[in-house]
Amino acid sequence: MDDRIRELVEQVPAWLRTTGEYPEIVLSSRARLARNLRPFRFALKATDQDREEIRTFVLDRLRLHPRLAALHQLELEGLGEAERRVLVERHLVTRDLLKHPDYALVLYEPDESVALLVNEEDHLRVQVLANGLALSTVARRILDLGEILGLLLPLAYREEFGYLTSCPTNTGLGLRFSVLMHLPGLVLAKRLPELVKLLARARLSIRGLYGEGSDIVGNIFQISTTRNLGITEEELLAHFQDTVRQIIQMEQEARQHLEQETPDLVEDRIHRARALLENARLISFEETARLVSALRLGVGLGRIFDVKLQTLNELLFFAQPGHLQVLFGHDMDPQERDRRRAAYIRTKLQSGEA
Amino acid sequence: MDDRIRELVEQVPAWLRTTGEYPEIVLSSRARLARNLRPFRFALKATDQDREEIRTFVLDRLRLHPRLAALHQLELEGLGEAERRVLVERHLVTRDLLKHPDYALVLYEPDESVALLVNEEDHLRVQVLANGLALSTVARRILDLGEILGLLLPLAYREEFGYLTSCPTNTGLGLRFSVLMHLPGLVLAKRLPELVKLLARARLSIRGLYGEGSDIVGNIFQISTTRNLGITEEELLAHFQDTVRQIIQMEQEARQHLEQETPDLVEDRIHRARALLENARLISFEETARLVSALRLGVGLGRIFDVKLQTLNELLFFAQPGHLQVLFGHDMDPQERDRRRAAYIRTKLQSGEA
Numbered sequence A, B: 001m002d003d004r005i006r007e008l009v010e011q012v013p014a015w016l017r018t019t020g021e022y023p024e025i026v027l028s029s030r031a032r033l034a035r036n037l038r039p040f041r042f043a044l045k046a047t048d049q050d051r052e053e054i055r056t057f058v059l060d061r062l063r064l065h066p067r068l069a070a071l072h073q074l075e076l077e078g079l080g081e082a083e084r085r086v087l088v089e090r091h092l093v094t095r096d097l098l099k100h101p102d103y104a105l106v107l108y109e110p111d112e113s114v115a116l117l118v119n120e121e122d123h124l125r126v127q128v129l130a131n132g133l134a135l136s137t138v139a140r141r142i143l144d145l146g147e148i149l150g151l152l153l154p155l156a157y158r159e160e161f162g163y164l165t166s167c168p169t170n171t172g173l174g175l176r177f178s179v180l181m182h183l184p185g186l187v188l189a190k191r192l193p194e195l196v197k198l199l200a201r202a203r204l205s206i207r208g209l210y211g212e213g214s215d216i217v218g219n220i221f222q223i224s225t226t227r228n229l230g231i232t233e234e235e236l237l238a239h240f241q242d243t244v245r246q247i248i249q250m251e252q253e254a255r256q257h258l259e260q261e262t263p264d265l266v267e268d269r270i271h272r273a274r275a276l277l278e279n280a281r282l283i284s285f286e287e288t289a290r291l292v293s294a295l296r297l298g299v300g301l302g303r304i305f306d307v308k309l310q311t312l313n314e315l316l317f318f319a320q321p322g323h324l325q326v327l328f329g330h331d332m333d334p335q336e337r338d339r340r341r342a343a344y345i346r347t348k349l350q351s352g353e354a
Helices: A003-009 A048-062 A081-089 A135-152 A184-188 A192-201 A233-261 A263-279 A285-300 A309-318 A321-328 A334-350 B003-009 B048-062 B081-089 B135-152 B184-188 B192-201 B233-261 B263-279 B285-300 B309-318 B321-328 B334-350
Strands: A026-035 A072-075 A105-108 A114-118 A124-131 A175-182 A204-207 A220-225 B026-035 B072-075 B105-108 B114-118 B124-131 B175-182 B204-207 B220-225
Touching: A003 A072, A003 A081, A003 A321, A026 A135, A048 A105, A048 A114, A081 A321, A124 A135, A135 A175, A135 A233, A175 A233, A184 A192, A184 A233, A184 A285, A192 A204, A192 A233, A220 A233, A233 A263, A263 A285, A263 A334, A263 B263, A263 B334, A285 A309, A285 A334, A309 A321, A309 A334, A321 A334, A334 B263, B003 B072, B003 B081, B003 B321, B026 B135, B048 B105, B048 B114, B081 B321, B124 B135, B135 B175, B135 B233, B175 B233, B184 B192, B184 B233, B184 B285, B192 B204, B192 B233, B220 B233, B233 B263, B263 B285, B263 B334, B285 B309, B285 B334, B309 B321, B309 B334, B321 B334
Parallel strands: none
Antiparallel strands: A026 A124, A026 A175, A072 A105, A105 A114, A114 A124, A175 A220, A204 A220, B026 B124, B026 B175, B072 B105, B105 B114, B114 B124, B175 B220, B204 B220
């Protein structure tokens, strides 16, 4: 077991705390930059030697900046399946980064609020994460980091386009904002079509918990910006903040409506979810996410007051297959995972932590 | 509210107790006779006047026998929908008897172990019920009653056929034995086809909780004899007892097998069922039956020791729509029933009774 991974699994990432704004609806806010190095071939055409050189080059340059030099460093080479999974589950590594694990590198702040990925779809991906609704904060931090990188590295940039990227959708600002939102109210009230329409109008995209191509589990949606051309960072941010606030309001309305129109149904759903989490002996991650969603709704509505939102965030997080296996120290088949997960959840909800 | 119905709802019928043989598999044993009166037209051709006369005639004759004269007496005329439903749910009244409720009459022992129905599909239907596997007992009691009826009443009987009945399938002995069996093991182990084959070979029929045409809920099956011609009462009984014992053994094997092969799955199912029964805020009768079935299995396997089988029998019984409405004293729409049912179950399982 890699020490760094063990260290990670023993802590709760800063962006999962519930001290931010609207924690019952917005789990976390994120900004990320895509940047490439002028002297090197882009990822799609890069050879292994290129990747090796890129890694060395980036590390050398980052050493010049005390804060970046202090980042923790993790190579994917040599990590087992479950350990890699942990990194994806923690949003420290993208699926794309796993395509060339031998040359991939992750640099991160110990509290996981900043991560720098080398040899992903672009030479460099930088992300800033914060808990709750905190788009201004992550925007300020990512733009600072962008500036520093611009000073340290020869970035691929053209006056007429902006930053050049592997995928043309990122070309321009090379910037994306996103939020992880828990929207059980809109789902229960069957108002998703309305949400999708709003997002299309605002040119935002909607995905599951792990980004592109991932399923939506536990009514958690990743909503993110898509525009990168013909817009400034400030406009992109302001526009996104507006829409996210609109979605928050829609969700609040939907929850209020459910409370008023079908109080029994909501009460039933919440208590069943809690009962199953506290008593199941076998449980899949998907079911866990579904039940945690109902219980989260209960906490949000003030119906459940003896379970902390924080506990539920952690529970959802550590119930993921990678975490579970690293937590228990060995690989497991799905049936054992379902059993260990159920035991973990029971303990977590029964302990003082709940 | 009819006093007799209120009285019934406040007691647990003797045949639902769990003091008999194999209570974890056999809920109850039943025997019933179909008899008709020579001087009157059979049910299908009878007029309302005939039915009126039949009722008077039967009551007059039964008065001659002290034990029969002491039976409680209940007329369906004037009973509300929920009250009639209670009688069906208690197996005191068949759906057929409700076809001409104005002339229908139920005579019964206060503990509900004996019931005599007048103006059903046949002029007279007599049933004896006992808890657990008790086929010899119900056989002895029903044959005694048959003899008494033969002395008191001019029964339709022909030497070459036996007792004449409305439906030719009953002609001959006019006798049926049945058991209510809880067979979750065979269902979970997917061994129902095997059971059906065995029953076909033994010329037995299989139905749901409320007899002909009723759905199977909560893995409770009514298994009954069909033969009435070319066989003696003793042969019918002996043959039926053999087959029922075979089914008990099959069920025991299936449960043991599940315990050995999929202990986690069984454990999970049992604890989830209990958690939902103890925490749901809305619950249908079908779901109640399904969950009670799982919990009953848990008690049968010795996995649950702090819930009595008796409590589960009562819970299943009183969770039925008719009982629930009479218990709470008013008619309810399905949503209110689901809410009251959930509340009733929670109280019942939390109270000392569990």
